[in-house]
Amino acid sequence: MLEKLRLDGRVAVITGGGTGLGRAMALAFARAGADVVVGARRPGPIEETAELVRRLERRSLAVPTDVTDSTQAERLMAATLEEFGQLDILVNNAGIDRSTPGRKPFLEITDEEWRRGIDINLSGAFFCSRAAARTMIERRRGVILNVASGFAFRGGRDNFMYCCAKGGVVQLTRSLALTLLPHNIRVVGLAPGFFAQSPALTEEDRARRLERGRFIPVGRIGEAEEIGPLALLLVSDGASYMSGETVALDGGGLAGGAAPWGVEPLLALEA
Amino acid sequence: MDDFSLAGKRALVVGTASSVERAIIDALAEAGARVRVGNLDGVETVVPDAVAELGGLDVVVSCGDLRMAGPFEELADQEWEGLVAVNLTAPVRLLRAAGREMLARDGGKIICIVSVLGERGLPHTAAYGACQAGLIQLIRALSLEWARRNVRINGIGLGWFEGDPLLPNPLAPSPEGKGEPPSPSGEGLGERLTRYLPTRRLGRPEEVGALAVYLASDAADMMTGQTIFVDGAVMAHA
Numbered sequence: 001m002l003e004k005l006r007l008d009g010r011v012a013v014i015t016g017g018g019t020g021l022g023r024a025m026a027l028a029f030a031r032a033g034a035d036v037v038v039g040a041r042r043p044g045p046i047e048e049t050a051e052l053v054r055r056l057e058r059r060s061l062a063v064p065t066d067v068t069d070s071t072q073a074e075r076l077m078a079a080t081l082e083e084f085g086q087l088d089i090l091v092n093n094a095g096i097d098r099s100t101p102g103r104k105p106f107l108e109i110t111d112e113e114w115r116r117g118i119d120i121n122l123s124g125a126f127f128c129s130r131a132a133a134r135t136m137i138e139r140r141r142g143v144i145l146n147v148a149s150g151f152a153f154r155g156g157r158d159n160f161m162y163c164c165a166k167g168g169v170v171q172l173t174r175s176l177a178l179t180l181l182p183h184n185i186r187v188v189g190l191a192p193g194f195f196a197q198s199p200a201l202t203e204e205d206r207a208r209r210l211e212r213g214r215f216i217p218v219g220r221i222g223e224a225e226e227i228g229p230l231a232l233l234l235v236s237d238g239a240s241y242m243s244g245e246t247v248a249l250d251g252g253g254l255a256g257g258a259a260p261w262g263v264e265p266l267l268a269l270e271a
Numbered sequence: 272m273d274d275f276s277l278a279g280k281r282a283l284v285v286g287t288a289s290s291v292e293r294a295i296i297d298a299l300a301e302a303g304a305r306v307r308v309g310n311l312d313g314v315e316t317v318v319p320d321a322v323a324e325l326g327g328l329d330v331v332v333s334c335g336d337l338r339m340a341g342p343f344e345e346l347a348d349q350e351w352e353g354l355v356a357v358n359l360t361a362p363v364r365l366l367r368a369a370g371r372e373m374l375a376r377d378g379g380k381i382i383c384i385v386s387v388l389g390e391r392g393l394p395h396t397a398a399y400g401a402c403q404a405g406l407i408q409l410i411r412a413l414s415l416e417w418a419r420r421n422v423r424i425n426g427i428g429l430g431w432f433e434g435d436p437l438l439p440n441p442l443a444p445s446p447e448g449k450g451e452p453p454s455p456s457g458e459g460l461g462e463r464l465t466r467y468l469p470t471r472r473l474g475r476p477e478e479v480g481a482l483a484v485y486l487a488s489d490a491a492d493m494m495t496g497q498t499i500f501v502d503g504a505v506m507a508h509a
Binding site: 002 | 488
């Protein structure tokens with residue numbers, strides 16, 4: 001049974017793979033035996049991730065990609081096939097960028113901000129899935145893992161593009177799962193709660209994390225590398241009867257909600 | 272796969288000897304756990320017995336499942352009580368005993384096996400589904416109550432699996448032989464069910480093993496209150 005959790009001989013493409021959860025998944029897959037292609041807009045971080053994968057004695061390729069441009073999404077998959085001859089796993093992890101406001105007063109959100117937020121968090125996953133599915137359908141094998149968010153299932157004040165797009169990612173996962181099942185392709189989702197994107201380097205980092213942890217039922221936020229084993233399970237043969245499902249890894253956040261006692265909900269942060 | 276190692280873990284699996292339960296026992300053992308198997312009839316004593324034998328308890332899996340289907344208007348009080356006893360009362364007692372043990376020590380992982388019928392309605396399974404929905408809510412609320420005390424509680428929601436006692440006739444008579452709905456096509460109900468499943472096949476018990484190992488492992492410290500469906504996309508479908 002445990003051998004089903006190996007990825008030897010498989011090639012994985014991870015978008016948003018330069019930092020944080022994307023990098024953590026890339027390294028977890030490489031440790032399990034996969035070769036990894038990393039795509040994201042900034043060349044520096046993806047080249048770093050690729051180098052870390054190579055240090056694990058797996059092959060890797062960094063392809064600068066803006067997933068909101070479908071031509072670039074197609075090119076990412078083409079580069080993968082050219083280098084490795086196959087594409088077995090796609091992780092749609094790219095989302096958010098520094099130029100897009102997370103929360104902004106509703107009446108002040110511009111058309112352009114709305115479109116950009118939906119594009120980066122939802123359309124990119126659609127474009128990449130469509131591009132990757134062509135070769136997966138041909139080979140009758142493949143797994144797509146979409147990274148959603150706790151905000152896919154719950155709303156937030158002044159939080160529009162992110163919540164709406166991530167809710168869309170959950171629906172994309174369901175409809176794609178049903179569409180691709182006849183081609184022997186599974187589609188699954190992962191909804192992370194609050195995770196640190198990089199190790200805490202300063203006192204201020206550590207203090208901020210502790211403060212955030214107060215609002216999480218288990219009392220802390222997640223560390224990026226904690227995403228690895230779950231992502232690995234979901235894309236591996238160990239999850240062969242799972243498709244369409246989005247699994248939350250959130251320290252209990254979605255189990256409850258705003259309540260007069262118990263864990264203080266995140267609502268308090270928004271007040 | 273170090274992330275999934277259960278070396279040194281002491282696990283108790285309690286159920287009704289289903290094929291899924293057997294697959295979970297095998298998977299936990301393969302990952303390195305010492306596993307004791309308990310019977311639902313002795314739910315009051317299984318936890319202390321396991322602690323005495325294993326020297327502690329890190330993982331508890333609740334697998335008890337009495338499958339029953341039939342027209343609701345014909346449900347006898349006795350049948351309902353029997354259903355609740357196995358599918359709800361026994362897990363409640365097991366989790367309470369497991370929690371008392373784990374809370375008093377270093378915490379632990381609890382896994383509850385539930386059914387998609389706790390989330391999706393289906394004629395002739397109202398009573399069964401009500402019990403399963405109860406378990407799913409037990410997982411959510413209790414996970415929060417014990418979240419700060421290092422006890423994690425998650426569910427595995429099963430779709431339709433090989434070895435299900437309701438198959439090949441999933442809407443088949445209850446043990447008392449109550450009505451099976453007619454099949455206009457003349458097909459067996461099991462065949463009809465398989466045709467409607469997005470995967471066109473039943474799940475195999477061993478396909479639950481890896482998830483059970485993950486939920487029992489240290490790698491799942493950040494997960495609690497979730498019911499994860501292993502259902503071949505049944506929950507994704509309209």
